[in-house]
Amino acid sequence: MADTATNEPVYKTDALIAEDIDTYLSTHQHKTMLRFITCGSVDDGKSTLIGRLLYDSKMIFEDQLAALENDSKRVGTQGQEIDFALLVDGLAAEREQGITIDVAYRFFNTEKRKFIVADCPGHEQYTRNMITGASTADLAVILVDARKGVLVQTRRHSYLCHLIGIKNIVLAVNKMDLVDYSEEVFDKIVAEYGEFAKSIGIENFTAMPISGFKGDNITQAPSANTPWYKGPSLVDHLETVEVRSAEDQDKPFRMPVQWVNRPNLDFRGFSGLIATGGVKPGDAVRVLPSGKTSTVKSVVTFDGDLDEAVAGQSVTLTLEDEIDCSRGNVLSVADNPPEVADQFEATVVWLADDDLIVGRNYWLKLGTQTVSASVQEPKYKVDVNTMEHLAAKTLSLNEIGVAELFTDKSIVFEAYKQNRALGGFILIDKITNQTVAAGMLNFSLRRAQNVHWQPTDITRADHAAMKNQKPRVLWFTGLSGSGKSTIANEVEKRLALMNRHTFLLDGDNVRHGLNKDLGFTEADRIENIRRVGEVARLMTDAGLIVLTAFISPFRAERQMVRDMLAEGEFIEIFVDTPLEVAEQRDVKGLYKKARSGQLKNFTGIDSPYEAPENPEIRVNTVEMTPEEAAEHIVRAILPLK
């Protein structure tokens, strides 16, 4: 067997551990860390490669090995030989199916580095897992089966790694043992991949012929079987490739503030993880978005004040001046601050089973900032297999698209390409709290920079004071035919008698004017509510008590309006009428039309109504007349001053 030499793992450190543990410890103490991701399709031998790396770096203990040998015989796919894949396929369900279904993290050490490997599944539907694993990686190992060459999956994985900004790409042509270690086969695959890589903007990559199963060129190169290979072994390459932190240190100083540390009145520190650059006492810094400047007084840590701190360190900074700065702000070098904007072009990767709803508000978390954000209709989505741009109305699970993104407040950001920490974000569904998307800000849209808020002298407080009332929005929600308009009208009459200044915005009336361009699709309904919310807000600025009567079927949109208004100004009134009752009333004959299919997207029939979970007021129209309901509501909202 020619390959026995490469099959033997090399434990160079063993002797040192046994003979001189102190020297060993001081070596280990000075190791650096590399995080990488392995990608490949189902049978490219990914798990086997990782198992092999763990095995060769002696991260497998004897009891695990004994269990492994046992399992290999029972469920392994490699006959009597050790099936390394079993070492890394974690969850019970996966073991049964023989596939990896989620991101798993593995660890091993060599003499120079500690490695964290994100093991990502290869099949089609799991773009989401790959993006997750790639987001923290410094390097990607793209596995190709030597027998199959560059596949659609290979292209997809490479595209995703490039998209997320991984600069170090290793093309590992695996299973060389199954193609007789042919240099020709290897060269052909490398050439084909090279052409593709160039076409998507990957500037360079390192190719190597390996066998995860037999161990060729994993720890030592060239293996006896590939004397023609002139490059490093996989482990050598992983040990020496430059990590991103050096590059980050060369960028201007930025630190998103996580937490304000105030143990007593004499100490006020700003805690955070430095994203880029470095900071020293005496440095001039700027707080974003306020733009206020100060000077760094000290860099505080548990181990004493530091003379300097750099990207990748968690520190607490104190400043010379008492200036406002809190969680969500960014501390930056004073003369080169990041941008502040509220409209962007973004690349969005959709991670949830439910599609993106254009215009809906999601929570956006970027660095330590959390704001409301909506994604507009995508300009295009990308076919991750062909990199073609396709037209898109929305984004579904595992789809990647480019779209405009608006936030309700300005945020501090930099393009993802310049700064991952200030350009990468996640979107969170406001109702389910699921992480539904990840994204990268590409640039801010000009118009955001040119529209400035116009301060006015007569404030909203002045308007309200002149009317001698507290502005409110009484938001009636309920099924069509539940009695929203009728009850709202009754409430308004009663308020008028009490000399309150009111205005009633009614669904049907608004659709004749302001919103006549909108239909009844989900996206249009959201826009309908957004406009009504904005109008209601302007009216509260004018000091009015606004009553609105809209079906407003989605919780997220009602929440959106609630978020637009000051605390306590939004009063959600659930006009609670069972569907059967509303349908029986059918004042406008709409239910009949919907049932017969003449009317599409009708709430309660073929479009959902999400009832309020905790409305401020709930009226039951089966038990109460409209007049009684109106009385109940007016009593509940008094005094209104």
Next chain:
Amino acid sequence: MTDHVTLTHLQRLEAEAIHIMREVVAEAEKPVMLYSVGKDSAVMLHLARKAFYPSPPPFPLLHVDTTWKFQAMYALRNEMAETSGMELLVYQNPEAKERGINPFDHGSLHTDMWKTEGLKQALDLHGFDAAFGGARRDEEKSRAKERVFSFRTASHGWDPKNQRPELWNLYNARKKKGESIRVFPISNWTELDVWQYIHLENIPIVPLYFAEKRPTVERDGMLLMVDDERFPLAEGEEPVMRSIRFRTLGCYPLTGAVESEAATLPEVIQETLLTTTSERQGRAIDKDEGGAGMEKKKQEGYF
């Protein structure tokens, strides 16, 4: 800008753990740190002190006690709470106490009642919505896939198929009322990293990690230490003094010792590196239910 500061892997792991802890404090309503007095807890507590310095960590320590921990663990627990200036909450499941559940007579029911149930009860009692734990991904296969912010339903269940994607260092801490998150700041540390860090930072750990002559009996191939008079000796069984130490600390009759002469930290690390059995082997819990023991326990709410 030519001189780069090279951060070591331990510095990066430390910075990551501190960042995670601060995120929790900023976003959770009522966080708590689960403190089991083991070496991983020791590291976690040390990191918490670093994260919030000069303030004390702004959350209490919670020890879900089984009453069957080694005496030396109780001693260190009380000492560390004092040093860190943190409030120490000790919870013992009253039902387990009443029924006299113990590891000698009740086997895995002991873990279920004292630890799994006890933990759920303690979290519910105080209304904690985020709990730090010292679990590491290298410990066990199902942990390799768990998120740093690991979401739990109102009944404390874990659904491995429905975990939130975790990208960059952006953690989604949003949850509904009653739901909670378990947070693992040292997810990416290995056993060696933990030892190395304890060595480097001089972190106090329970003396049982170091070899010393202690009274022991041998049962089912496990070396058990006779820690107090509650240990039921079989007929004719005589404790034997052996030089032993522990690689992992749990309830004293459930945790096996190893014979060892390693009395200093470097010696312990040396032995760990040269040893041929993995860390959790001394614990009975992973062996239940075939290969899927821990995964199943976690779905039921075990940490």
